[in-house]
Amino acid sequence: MTHPTDKQLATLGAAFNTFTRRYKLADALGPDKPLNELDKQALFYVAEHPECGPSDIARFLAVPHTTISSATDRLVKRGLLKRTRPEEDRRAVALGLTDEGRRRVDGFLAAYRQMHLRMLGPLSAAERDAFIGMMTKIVYDEG
Template sequence: MSDPTEDQLVALGTAFETFARRYKLADALRSERPLAELDKAVLLYVAEHAGCGPTDVARFLGVPTTTLSSATDRLAKRGFLKRERIEADRRAVALTLSEAGAAYAQAQVETYRRMYMLMLSRLSPDERDRFIAMITKIVYNDG
């Protein structure tokens, strides 16, 4: 396989920058102050894994526990995240979303869904399948 050309790199970069800008603009239209990308990722993980521990989230996201601690502090201060001690092990903490956190996470999922719909609706059914296969190959190819 040959290396990508400079033109291909520029075209891909331009497309990704435009995509990111559109996403950020859609996020900025929300009434409340947007969350940092890490905070959103934490919120979405906890939404899917209620009662998980901070170490679980840090491991999944590939960030140091100190970085995750800062994110959970920010989310708790905004009233999105609850940290509760586990009775069986008072040193352990279980993370859950507050009602506001769950609503924010759901709104975020809906925002992503609308973006995916916009992206895929511009492609034919065959192109959609090929695009998804290519993105999956890029994301999950370990070498």
């Protein structure tokens, strides 16, 4: 397989640079006060892994568990998460979304959807399929 050229790499780098600045979720819309990045990530993880524990989040996000402890604490205090002690292991904590938490996650998802729509806007229908296919290939490649 031939290697990418320096020019290709440079172009890609410049594009990503602008990309990450441009397509970033502007939180702080709506009445709720914004969540910091870690808290948002943690909230999403719980949404996708109900009944998970703090250590699962810490492992997944690769941050110290004490940091996640603080994060879940904030989320519980803000009424977005709830803790329960599962009977089968009373050391653990099972996290779950509250109704408010669910509402918040749904809001984020809608915002992401909008962002992705805007992103695909400049591409033709054929290009969209190709783009999504390549992103998938890049992300789920082993290596």
